[in-house]
Amino acid sequence: MKIKKSLAISETGFVFDPSTGDSYTLNPIGLEIIQLLREGKSREDITKAMTRTFDVDSLTFERYYFDFLGMLKQMQLVESDE
């Protein structure tokens, strides 16, 4: 899944979509995931990175991860061909 190139994401987790004018606030975990997605990391890479940093097993993480991706899609924050 590719995050919209035009999104402005600040270090504090403030996300601005210049095409709609919508803005969002991410918590630190959401911010980290978005940054990894932006770097083009795969699901496996992201899961590895997150389970290494946080006290969570891969199955639990992926459940929340797919929820999060669904939310990004619903909010049209991913490239439209996704």
Place this chain on the structure above:
Amino acid sequence: MSKQKLTIAISGLNNVDSPGPGIPVIRGIRESVDIDPRIIGLAYENLEPGPYMREFVDKTYKVPYPSEGVDPLIERIRYIHEREQIDVLIPNFDSEIFVFIKLADKLGEMGIHTFLPTLSQFEERHKSNLPQYGEKHDITVPDSRPVTSFEDIEDLVRKGTFSWPLLVKGKFYDAYMARSADQARIYFNTVSAKWGLPVIVQEFIKGTEVNVVALGDGSGRTVGAVPMRKQYITDKGKAWGGITLDDPSMLDFTHHVMAATRWRGGMELELIRTPQNELYLIEINPRLPAWVYLAVAAGQNLPEALIKLAMGQKVPAWTRYDVGKIFIRYSFDMICDLDAFRKLSTTGEL
């Protein structure tokens, strides 16, 4: 280089909760790097805030409502012109644009420049003509019909032309969403009592309202355009906060409208973006909107460019603006002396 001294008459000074564009237009002109303006306010009411905002308006004259006829208005303008030598006049109310288009030649003979759409440009974009307008200029629009009675609305629904909800709109201002015949009757009566007939019935398009402020030079060229989304809307549907957008499709839409209609002057496009990302034109307002100062702040001083075009000067087209610029409107209690109110009420001048 010294600034060009110009005397500019401006209406729409009702800087209230449903604001006229006068003060924001003046604000842009006052920030011009090329123009040193003397601003003459044209007011209709004694309590319009603009006349008392002395940092914006140098002198105010009350003028008769356009509905009182062309002759009293032109006589009043002539009186003001004799005292002030007006260079440019910018009307800012939808309801007065028609009269000033009619008066443009007379004003020109007096040496007063305007930069207004032509009568046919103004007439063809009326809400009641929207379907024909869309077809003529290849613009996507919702179905709209002028009606003169509530029974006409019932007929349109019975025949299946429209379904609930639908929009009931005044010919100049005001729009209400009617979800039932009972609501439609109430809104029809409200709107017709305020703005007269016809009342416009419009298909409801589900989506997000987005707007563009733009300026056309009359040749089909877009001098400037800034897209915006309202972020905070008052109960009157007015933007109380908004943000500039990076939306090439809205700019393409605007360039197409400008090129197809050869629009002359300021305009505001009211658009609906559907969830499928289609843009529908729901209205063209034939003047700069009250949020025009957002465009100035984003890098396009459209009021200044409008003055230059009126003066016959060449204006280059803008190609950029700042995205993510926000305006937040606020209210503020001005304290005025009774004497100022007395002067405007009794002499018609301040």
